Amino acid sequence: MSFSSDTKEELCRVASEKPCCRLSELGALYMTLGALSLLGRGQLSVQFTVESPAIARRIFVLLQKEIGIIAQLHYVSHARFGGRRKCVLTVGPHQAPALLMRFGMVDALPDAPPSLRATAPRVRLTRDCCRRAFLRGALLGCGTLSNPETSYHLEFTARDEALRLNIAKCLQSLDVPVKQTVRRGVASLYVKQSDQIATILTAAGAHMAVTTLESMRVRRQVLGTVNRAMNCDNANLQKQMDASEKQLESIAALIQSDRFATLPPALQAIARARTQYPDLSLEELGATLSPPIGKSGVNHRMRRLVQLAGEDLGGQDAPQT
Numbered sequence: 001m002s003f004s005s006d007t008k009e010e011l012c013r014v015a016s017e018k019p020c021c022r023l024s025e026l027g028a029l030y031m032t033l034g035a036l037s038l039l040g041r042g043q044l045s046v047q048f049t050v051e052s053p054a055i056a057r058r059i060f061v062l063l064q065k066e067i068g069i070i071a072q073l074h075y076v077s078h079a080r081f082g083g084r085r086k087c088v089l090t091v092g093p094h095q096a097p098a099l100l101m102r103f104g105m106v107d108a109l110p111d112a113p114p115s116l117r118a119t120a121p122r123v124r125l126t127r128d129c130c131r132r133a134f135l136r137g138a139l140l141g142c143g144t145l146s147n148p149e150t151s152y153h154l155e156f157t158a159r160d161e162a163l164r165l166n167i168a169k170c171l172q173s174l175d176v177p178v179k180q181t182v183r184r185g186v187a188s189l190y191v192k193q194s195d196q197i198a199t200i201l202t203a204a205g206a207h208m209a210v211t212t213l214e215s216m217r218v219r220r221q222v223l224g225t226v227n228r229a230m231n232c233d234n235a236n237l238q239k240q241m242d243a244s245e246k247q248l249e250s251i252a253a254l255i256q257s258d259r260f261a262t263l264p265p266a267l268q269a270i271a272r273a274r275t276q277y278p279d280l281s282l283e284e285l286g287a288t289l290s291p292p293i294g295k296s297g298v299n300h301r302m303r304r305l306v307q308l309a310g311e312d313l314g315g316q317d318a319p320q321t
């Protein structure tokens with residue numbers, strides 16, 4: 001299960017007790033997953049095409065509780081959906097007008113077929129509770145979330161402009177700035193900050209998802225700190241190895257030039273220690289001497305050795321007089 005589908009499963013379990021909120025959530029679900037069919041002779045039906053059985057159940061219950069409609073459920077498997085099985089909930093011609101009337105999409109005249117007034121539900125997003133319910137429906141219908149272990153990304157894929165405006169309005173009331181992008185001709189609204197994603201999920205009622213998001217965020221921060229520290233250690237180690245390499249080259253040059261035997265015993269001792277222990281740090285190298293010497297003492301002698309070797313090379317290269 002992905003973070004996205006886990007979050008949707010959780011949203012499907014959020015209690016929706018107020019009629020105003022149930023209608024608002026249904027409105028978002030209709031705008032994202034619903035379709036209107038004209039059956040001829042003024043008859044209408046509504047279909048919700050849904051990928052997850054949990055969301056199909058959610059819509060079924062909302063329709064039943066709020067409007068008293070029993071939708072028909074069947075499954076389709078279509079090449080258009082990549083061969084995946086989808087659930088289709090159908091509200092037939094006898095019940096569709098009741099739903100569309102609640103959405104403000106049809107006029108109901110006695111003894112006349114319903115006449116279509118609008119192609120999108122008129123949702124009232126004046127109350128906080130209804131805006132949260134609309135966001136929940138939009139997340140269920142067209143939301144995707146990336147796995148917070150790798151990135152923070154929440155996106156609403158919304159072809160319909162009215163839907164985008166409604167989502168933007170809800171996000172605005174939460175002080176969440178939203179960005180828009182168009183991919184393959186389809187517009188999306190997206191948010192990429194973990195705290196803003198948490199605000200949206202909290203508003204929609206996905207509290208477990210927020211907890212997961214928060215703990216992942218902390219984990220990523222800790223891992224980031226550890227990685228930075230390790231990179232820093234690696235850089236130091238590399239520096240130490242480069243220095244050791246240079247010292248070994250100098251010592252080898254001194255031995256080759258027969259100058260080594262003329263060096264003061266203290267320099268010879270540290271040179272021998274370095275040849276024997278090429279991987280030790282200066283501090284560790286100093287500890288192998290008897291008597292042991294400190295890091296700055298080792299550093300001083302090493303510099304002297306490198307310098308002498310440099311002079312030697314310079315002497316060899318210098319023209320003979």
Ligand SMILES: [Zn+2]
Nearest residue numbers: 020021129130
């Ligand atoms: Zn409400």
